[in-house]
Amino acid sequence: MRPRDDESRKGTRTKRGYPKFKKHCRSVEYKQSGWKLSDDCMFITFTDKFKSGKFSLYCNKETREDLFRSKINRVRIVRRADGYYCQFCLDANRKEPGNYTGNVIGIDLGLKYFYKDQNNNAVVYPQYLRKSEKKLKRRQRQLSKKFVKGKKPQSNNYHKARKRLGLCHLKVSRQRKDWSIKQARCVVASNDVVVYEDLKIQNMVKNHHLAKSISDASWYQFTQWLEYYGKIWDKAVVSVNPKFTSQDCSNCGHRVKKTLSTRTHVCPSCNAEICRDTNAARNILSRGLEIVGVEWNQGTVGHTGTS
Ligand SMILES: [Zn+2]
Incomplete structure (x- = not known):
């Protein structure tokens, strides 16, 4: 609110x-x-x-x-x-009995995928949302064509286009919201411990393109809903500092410097070779489990009980 x-x-x-x-x-x-x-x-x-x-x-x-x-x-x-x-x-108190599965998940939020977990499962931003966002950009172009600089008041057609753009924004934001709520619900329902990166810290260092700001908004919403479902089902939802999660090797801890375009993590120290985002998700998960105090054996990812 x-x-x-x-x-x-x-x-x-x-x-x-x-x-x-x-x-x-x-x-x-x-x-x-x-x-x-x-x-x-x-x-x-x-x-x-x-x-x-x-x-x-x-x-x-x-x-x-x-x-x-x-x-x-x-x-x-x-x-x-x-x-x-x-x-x-x-005043409402929504508490529901949670369904405990014994699974844990670490989530790396990305641009190529919406998120990726430690087992290399990716959730992709759906096509229908991309389409709606394209429509939004078109409406925005139509509006700026009708805008006459310095004219007061603007034409009727300008205001019609303005209202159309407003409705489009509303629809897209509702679709995004709906989708991220469903994703969050699904993640918390099937895991007992959920760990994600704290975006407030990360936002400060990243650039500000439109595509980025769109996903920023839905990531934030998504993490808010993770917290919400964690509360009503009594599950551990933890945010961790994302610093170096994509650089450090999740296998041996060796720091491997890489640029944003390097998609695979290759460790010179232990020869591990995994997808960059999966590596980050593993680091995020182990950081979170440290906070919760749960043991995690990397070999049996996802099967560790939370006792
Ligand atoms: Zn390594």
């Missing part, structure tokens, strides 16, 4: 209790007052001067029952390209 932006803008705020959508901040948050749910939870009314007033709530039966029963701490209205959404913050 995004932190409240209002706090930082305290000095510039002139009126209180008059929420507005800012251009770059598309959400408004209420605490206990300023809103009212109808008794049957079909409508929400905003009782301050917020111009949007009364909303019908579209949601499934379970959600409506939850709303009916729970104490609502906060209400947030979010504007998306296709309409307004209302988010309710409730």
Whole structure:
């Protein structure tokens, strides 16, 4: 969840209790007052001067029952390209019995693959997401063709193109989100210990191309959902420092300098020769297991019990 932006803008705020959508901040948050749910939870009314007033709530039966029963701490209205959404913050405690498999996994997030594990299994970014992203770029081009520099207001066709681009962004981000949630769920469901690299550290040293930023976003989402599923199923999800994970030999620890284009790890010290990403995944896994305190015998990867 995004932190409240209002706090930082305290000095510039002139009126209180008059929420507005800012251009770059598309959400408004209420605490206990300023809103009212109808008794049957079909409508929400905003009782301050917020111009949007009364909303019908579209949601499934379970959600409506939850709303009916729970104490609502906060209400947030979010504007998306296709309409307004209302988010309710409730106290909920989702705990489910986990299915323990005795498997461990180390994940190396990459560009060529979405991730690769220590057993050389790769998960590839699906084609349909690549296609959607191509469409996004096309819409962006169409929009910039309609933009006339210095003209105010811009033409109707410009605004139509702008809205189309917004809808496209929304769809792509939803597809990506959906996919990364499913991947994360799958990874945590089939392993007891999940180790990944901490991207916050890595991001600082990498470049900033578009392709990169797209995968950055879904990696981050993916790791957040790993943490989430780890919590509800009581499994160990660990992040480790990614420093030298691709350089060090996972077999003997010898540091082998390599550039980004070197795809295979060849160790001059112990003659090991494996895929670069698999090597990194193995290093990530052993670092994580050190933190958790689980023994890992490299020969029997994936079969070590977690006792
Ligand atoms: Zn080696």
